[in-house]
Amino acid sequence: MTVGVLAVQGAFAEMAAYWRAQGAAVFEIRRRADLARAMDLLALPGGESTVQGKLLTDLGLFAPLKARMDGGLPVFAVCAGLILLAETVEADGERAERRPARWFGVLPVTVRRNAYGRQLGSFKTVGTFDGRPDVPMTFIRAPAITAVAPQVEVLSTFDGRPTAVRWRSITAFTWHPELGAGGAGRAVCPPTAVRRVEDNAPCHAAVREHAP
Amino acid sequence: MENRQELNRNLAQMLKGGVIMDVTTPEQARIAEAAGACAVMALERIPADIRAAGGVSRMSDPAMIKGIQAAVSIPVMAKCRIGHIAEARILEAIEIDYIDESEVLSPADDAHHIDKTAFAVPFVCGARDLGEALRRIGEGATMIRTKGEPGTGDVVQAVRHLRKMQSDIRRIASLRADELGEAAKELAAPLDLVTFVHDNGRLPVVNFAAGGVATPADAALMMELGAEGVFVGSGIFKSGDPAKRAAAIVQAVTNWQDAGLLAQLSENLGPAMVGINADEIETIMEERGK
Numbered sequence: 001m002t003v004g005v006l007a008v009q010g011a012f013a014e015m016a017a018y019w020r021a022q023g024a025a026v027f028e029i030r031r032r033a034d035l036a037r038a039m040d041l042l043a044l045p046g047g048e049s050t051v052q053g054k055l056l057t058d059l060g061l062f063a064p065l066k067a068r069m070d071g072g073l074p075v076f077a078v079c080a081g082l083i084l085l086a087e088t089v090e091a092d093g094e095r096a097e098r099r100p101a102r103w104f105g106v107l108p109v110t111v112r113r114n115a116y117g118r119q120l121g122s123f124k125t126v127g128t129f130d131g132r133p134d135v136p137m138t139f140i141r142a143p144a145i146t147a148v149a150p151q152v153e154v155l156s157t158f159d160g161r162p163t164a165v166r167w168r169s170i171t172a173f174t175w176h177p178e179l180g181a182g183g184a185g186r187a188v189c190p191p192t193a194v195r196r197v198e199d200n201a202p203c204h205a206a207v208r209e210h211a212p
Numbered sequence: 213m214e215n216r217q218e219l220n221r222n223l224a225q226m227l228k229g230g231v232i233m234d235v236t237t238p239e240q241a242r243i244a245e246a247a248g249a250c251a252v253m254a255l256e257r258i259p260a261d262i263r264a265a266g267g268v269s270r271m272s273d274p275a276m277i278k279g280i281q282a283a284v285s286i287p288v289m290a291k292c293r294i295g296h297i298a299e300a301r302i303l304e305a306i307e308i309d310y311i312d313e314s315e316v317l318s319p320a321d322d323a324h325h326i327d328k329t330a331f332a333v334p335f336v337c338g339a340r341d342l343g344e345a346l347r348r349i350g351e352g353a354t355m356i357r358t359k360g361e362p363g364t365g366d367v368v369q370a371v372r373h374l375r376k377m378q379s380d381i382r383r384i385a386s387l388r389a390d391e392l393g394e395a396a397k398e399l400a401a402p403l404d405l406v407t408f409v410h411d412n413g414r415l416p417v418v419n420f421a422a423g424g425v426a427t428p429a430d431a432a433l434m435m436e437l438g439a440e441g442v443f444v445g446s447g448i449f450k451s452g453d454p455a456k457r458a459a460a461i462v463q464a465v466t467n468w469q470d471a472g473l474l475a476q477l478s479e480n481l482g483p484a485m486v487g488i489n490a491d492e493i494e495t496i497m498e499e500r501g502k
Contacts, residue, residue: 008466009229009250030467046226048250048286055248055466058459079226113285119309120332122219140222141287141309179222 003076004029004039006065008055010047010080011178018178019043032060041074044081046140046176049113052080053103062103069106074169082172083143086111090146107170108149109162115144129156129164137163137175145174220334220354223287223309224418227251227355227441231431231462232420234258234445236276238283244448247458251287251309253443254280259316259363260446260485263495268318271299274306281306289336294501295321304333310355311335315500316362316445325501328352338422340373342380342409344502346401349417356415358439359498360423363446365487367430369498370423374437377419385413423498426451426484428464428477435468452482 003019005012007028016026019041027037042065044052056062069075077085085107116122122140129135137156145162148154155164155171164173230250235241241252256272257265271292281288287309292299294313299320303311313326315338328335329352338359339345345356358377360370380399384406387395392410396403408416421434422443431442442465448458460477467473 007229009248011225011228013228014225031470031473047228048226048230050245050286051230051248051250051462054246054459055463058248058463059466118281118307119220119223119287119334120304120307122223124215124219138219138222140219140226176222179225 001025001040002027002038003041003043004034004037005043006045006052006056006061006081008059008061009051010045011176012045012047014178015043015045015078029061030059032064035061035064039073041076042068044075044077044084045178046079046081049080049083049103053084056084056103066104066106069104069170072169075106075171077170077172078176078178079140079142079174082107082145082174083111083113085170085172088147089113107165107167107172108152109145109165109167109172110147111143111174112146113143114141115146116142125158127156127158127163137177138179139163139175140179142174216332216334217329217352217354221417223334224336224355227287227420228418229466230441231458231465232289232441232443233448233458234443235280235449238279240449240454241280241283241288243455244458245284245286247455248462249286249458250441251289252280252284253289253291253312253445255291258446258449259497260365260450261363262316263363263488266495269293270317271296271302274302277303277308278306281308291317292326293317293320295319295324295326297326300326300331300333300335304331308333312357313337313353313501315359315497319500322501325351328354336420338498338501339377340498341376342384342415343399343401345377345415345419346399346405346409349405349415350402353417355418355420357420357422357443360421360425362423362497363488364424365426365447365450365485367424367426367433370421370425370434371437373423373498374421374434374439377415378438381409381413381415384409424487425461426487427457427481428460428474431461431464432468432474435465441465447485450485452484457481457484 001024003024005016084103087105087108088110090112153166154162227250232251233244233249234253254277262269289310291312291314334354336355337348337353358373396406420441421439425444426447448454451457
């Protein structure tokens with residue numbers, strides 16, 4: 001299995017190490033020429049979504065990656081990566097009108113950036129992921145998923161809100177499975193959790209509110 | 213507080229491969245964010261102006277910092293004086309994302325740094341070599357940056373500090389385990405941290421370059437020498453076209469190995485900050501706080 005890790009900004013080295021530990025061959029995507037290589041999965045790391053979103057465009061990566069996502073390329077995304085995928089990014093106050101409220105927009109969820117506040121609001125917890133108990137979860141200036149479309153599978157929750165979701169070939173987290181002492185995050189998401197789904201029909205279903 | 217230390221190291225990991233820019237107004241903060249800054253450093257005067265003004269330089273007005281926090285969604289950092297516990301408490305109270313205990317401001321304590329393990333908020337500190345870096349990490353810093361010589365537009369010190377740090381790390385990694393005690397003594401650094409460097413061949417926290425970076429090529433040089441990201445202080449808003457220069461430096465940090473792209477990015481940026489040769493100045497900030 002070959003994983004392409006978006007490496008324009010953020011914790012891409014950690015994401016690459018996460019997939020190497022699972023036996024994948026990994027390469028970094030920093031510019032258009034890197035997309036000449038075949039990949040079975042695209043991994044979007046943590047970092048700053050505004051920076052990554054801007055660099056995707058500036059470096060000519062946005063359109064080709066979007067085309068592959070539309071073609072069913074499996075995607076594994078954490079934190080900033082989830083924001084890049086979300087269909088709707090909630091407006092944050094006066095800043096809303098100044099930048100696009102969405103980037104790839106391929107995952108039918110609504111996210112709120114920095115939903116737990118500034119760095120003092122960052123935290124660790126332990127929860128159930130995809131039926132597995134006691135999984136350590138690290139939230140760093142994390143976004144929250146405030147609404148999901150009905151077909152979206154919720155893999156973990158915190159305070160009643162989804163914190164990891166799976167939809168078609170996309171798996172996305174508000175927390176960081178790639179961080180954590182002693183490789184605690186390693187076992188969280190085996191490659192089988194990322195499925196290539198043949199049905200790529202667009203999702204027209206209404207987004208339902210996910211009450212906290 | 214062990215949990216906070218790890219969370220705070222984790223935030224620095226999210227900043228990697230990015231550019232942290234000094235800003236003095238909400239407007240500059242918006243320009244920096246739009247240009248692709250991964251965080252901004254809020255301060256009343258950029259280092260070049262601190263240098264020009266002289267006198268005692270202190271923590272910025274919290275109202276000014278809050279204005280910048282309200283203007284952007286990326287992390288906001290601010291500086292306190294070395295050893296100034298109360299300034300750090302104030303910055304923590306306004307929920308700053310990262311405190312820079314910085315030699316750019318006038319030191320408040322010429323013997324002690326802040327015990328950063330007593331804070332929930334993270335700290336970044338300057339260092340010129342491995343010993344200094346590990347002393348700061350031992351005090352609780354969760355991110356390190358080279359000191360360079362701020363406000364000069366001259367990268368020579370940042371290069372020296374980055375090379376020294378990397379060569380110190382390589383030397384420690386090459387030692388036998390039973391030689392680490394003596395090495396810790398020489399470095400004046402905690403043995404457990406020296407042992408970490410020996411076992412892992414790197415610092416236990418993220419290491420950025422800072423001091424004198426003024427061009428995309430300067431930023432690429434820092435990455436070439438092993439920095440994990442770059443602080444740009446006076447270099448952006450003291451230049452002719454800050455937005456364009458800032459965006460070019462951001463791309464240079466991502467694609468520092470692509471000389472063709474660096475050439476494009478370096479074209480028509482307008483005048484860089486004028487700069488001062490680091491050996492022609494009287495106030496040597498890097499000497500502050502060892």
